[in-house]
Amino acid sequence: MSLANKYPKEVKQILAKYPPEYKRSAVMPLLYLAQREESYITKDAMQDIAETLEISITDVGAIVGFYTLYHDKKEGKYRMQVCTDLPCALRGADQFMESLCANLGIKVGETTADGLVTLEAVTCLAACDKAPMFQIQMANGLEYHENMTVDKTMELIATLKRSGVEAE
Amino acid sequence: MSYILLRHRDIPDISNLNVYKKNGGLEAFKKTVTKMKPNEVTDLVKASGLRGRGGAGFPTGMKWSFIDSKSWPHYVVANADESEPGTFKDREIMEGNPFQFLEGVAIASYAVGAKAAYVYLRGEFWQIAKSLDEKIAEMEDAGYLGEKLFGTDYSLRIYTHLGAGAYICGEESAMLESIEGKRGQPRIRPPFPAVKGLYNKPTVINNVETLTNLPMILANGADWYKSMGTPDSAGVKIFSLSGRVRKPGNYELPFGTTFRQLIYEHGGGVQDGRPVKAIMPAGASSSFIVVDDKVLDTPMDYVTVRTLGADLGSASVIVIDDTVSIEWIINKTIHFFKYESCGKCTPCREGTYWMMHLIDRVHEGNRSDADVDLLLNVAKQMQNKCLCPLGEFSTMAVVTGIERFPQDFRKA
Numbered sequence: 001m002s003l004a005n006k007y008p009k010e011v012k013q014i015l016a017k018y019p020p021e022y023k024r025s026a027v028m029p030l031l032y033l034a035q036r037e038e039s040y041i042t043k044d045a046m047q048d049i050a051e052t053l054e055i056s057i058t059d060v061g062a063i064v065g066f067y068t069l070y071h072d073k074k075e076g077k078y079r080m081q082v083c084t085d086l087p088c089a090l091r092g093a094d095q096f097m098e099s100l101c102a103n104l105g106i107k108v109g110e111t112t113a114d115g116l117v118t119l120e121a122v123t124c125l126a127a128c129d130k131a132p133m134f135q136i137q138m139a140n141g142l143e144y145h146e147n148m149t150v151d152k153t154m155e156l157i158a159t160l161k162r163s164g165v166e167a168e
Numbered sequence: 169m170s171y172i173l174l175r176h177r178d179i180p181d182i183s184n185l186n187v188y189k190k191n192g193g194l195e196a197f198k199k200t201v202t203k204m205k206p207n208e209v210t211d212l213v214k215a216s217g218l219r220g221r222g223g224a225g226f227p228t229g230m231k232w233s234f235i236d237s238k239s240w241p242h243y244v245v246a247n248a249d250e251s252e253p254g255t256f257k258d259r260e261i262m263e264g265n266p267f268q269f270l271e272g273v274a275i276a277s278y279a280v281g282a283k284a285a286y287v288y289l290r291g292e293f294w295q296i297a298k299s300l301d302e303k304i305a306e307m308e309d310a311g312y313l314g315e316k317l318f319g320t321d322y323s324l325r326i327y328t329h330l331g332a333g334a335y336i337c338g339e340e341s342a343m344l345e346s347i348e349g350k351r352g353q354p355r356i357r358p359p360f361p362a363v364k365g366l367y368n369k370p371t372v373i374n375n376v377e378t379l380t381n382l383p384m385i386l387a388n389g390a391d392w393y394k395s396m397g398t399p400d401s402a403g404v405k406i407f408s409l410s411g412r413v414r415k416p417g418n419y420e421l422p423f424g425t426t427f428r429q430l431i432y433e434h435g436g437g438v439q440d441g442r443p444v445k446a447i448m449p450a451g452a453s454s455s456f457i458v459v460d461d462k463v464l465d466t467p468m469d470y471v472t473v474r475t476l477g478a479d480l481g482s483a484s485v486i487v488i489d490d491t492v493s494i495e496w497i498i499n500k501t502i503h504f505f506k507y508e509s510c511g512k513c514t515p516c517r518e519g520t521y522w523m524m525h526l527i528d529r530v531h532e533g534n535r536s537d538a539d540v541d542l543l544l545n546v547a548k549q550m551q552n553k554c555l556c557p558l559g560e561f562s563t564m565a566v567v568t569g570i571e572r573f574p575q576d577f578r579k580a
Contacts, residue, residue, distance in 0.1 A: 124255075126250045128254055134520060
């Protein structure tokens with residue numbers, strides 16, 4: 001089903017933000033909308049957006065490839081994106097990341113065996129005074145978690161796991 | 169002294185429209201639209217001495233006056249991409265005092281005759297974008313945005329546009345490309361955005377903090393604003409303090425505050441009582457300042473910091489103590505810029521790649537002095553050759569780090 005059929009109100013609102021002759025501008029918000037479905041953007045979704053905006057699927061794919069918050073393959077349900085950039089690293093972010101890896105039994109870039117969490121190292125998230133910190137990217141949005149410890153993070157993951165089980 | 173920008177610290181509910189209005193909010197915009205001509209607004213902002221807070225420090229009123237008045241429509245774009253490592257001030261403004269920021273966008277739009285303004289937020293500010301959308305809708309419902317405002321012919325709409333994870337989109341021409349639905353890669357200039365910007369139309373791009381100053385300047389006047397700060401750098405600045413300090417955070421202080429006051433009085437001093445070894449005053453893009461007692465007493469303004477061989481930039485002050493190796497720092501910054509290079513121009517794309525391989529070799533301990541020399545050489549070769557500031561920024565810490573802290577790089 002196309003985005004316009006599934007989310008008619010959202011698509012209309014998005015297109016209304018930009019001059020009608022420049023509807024290509026809507027590609028980024030439409031990609032976020034498409035990502036809601038599966039936590040990644042399928043080829044069908046790219047084709048759908050290309051047709052809506054009257055651009056080629058290559059143009060849409062170039063956007064997906066360029067920007068790091070769009071994903072073209074399935075990973076963990078929650079992408080835990082830890083900032084290991086300079087200011088956070090001066091406040092212990094590298095050690096935090098190492099302990100997280102040890103606790104989860106995965107390396108940076110890998111996903112836990114239950115498919116729940118993908119651990120990623122990212123660049124500055126504008127929270128340099130609240131390190132260690134990470135954001136969780138999920139199907140519909142992003143959440144910041146600041147001033148974190150490994151214990152607090154493991155508790156959070158346990159909560160996410162429970163809520164997933166309950167939802168099923 | 170009460171806050172001018174971070175007013176939510178004085179008035180906790182100021183993110184509520186009624187509370188904002190009760191505290192004088194939106195009166196400046198109303199007065200501007202109903203009682204002032206656009207060029208009078210520009211003149212007042214020129215007279216206030218306000219300079220761009222995104223890093224370049226360019227006079228705001230002068231920037232507005234460059235807009236091409238023969239080509240229409242005009243656009244205003246608010247740069248809310250805040251991605252420089254060490255910078256986290258715009259986020260606090262938009263979370264805590266969003267209406268003052270939006271009122272600033274509205275005033276700037278009126279001054280340059282724009283009927284549409286876009287707020288470009290980095291993708292990670294997802295929740296802030298959602299909240300700004302709600303605030304914009306509230307302003308529309310209350311008659312502060314929309315058609316024929318306050319019974320005049322002036323109409324204005326503000327829209328948010330969410331990026332998706334790309335440092336380069338903070339560069340103004342890359343930002344415009346991104347709003348146009350393209351990859352965020354900088355444009356060749358000229359033409360400048362004031363002539364051909366968004367959708368090829370004259371466009372003014374201002375940083376969030378810059379815009380948030382405007383309602384207070386319009387309400388209190390240019391002389392009031394100029395009474396704070398230094399002659400060259402008027403007003404207040406939000407200093408994002410991070411690194412090895414006890415109390416990192418945002419500190420709104422007048423220009424001319426010294427490094428010592430920021431780090432010791434406000435930031436609680438250095439962790440474990442260590443001495444400050446170096447300061448990066450403008451985030452990861454900074455040159456290193458070698459710190460001694462005299463340096464700590466330097467006032468922070470656009471002109472004086474330059475005498476120390478660095479730019480104040482966005483005033484993202486990263487404090488480095490004597491336990492940290494400068495070589496470790498530039499390993500971090502080079503990897504950052506290599507990752508964030510957009511790949512459009514060769515000096516940056518190839519230069520950051522080779523700098524990364526060289527610093528990896530140095531960092532892993534297999535270094536020779538020849539590797540350090542080659543790294544310095546690559547960085548210097550890149551300078552003044554890149555299409556946009558990102559490439560230039562990637563070399564600043566490398567060159568000044570190796571030259572000013574040779575002991576951290578050379579074999580004894």
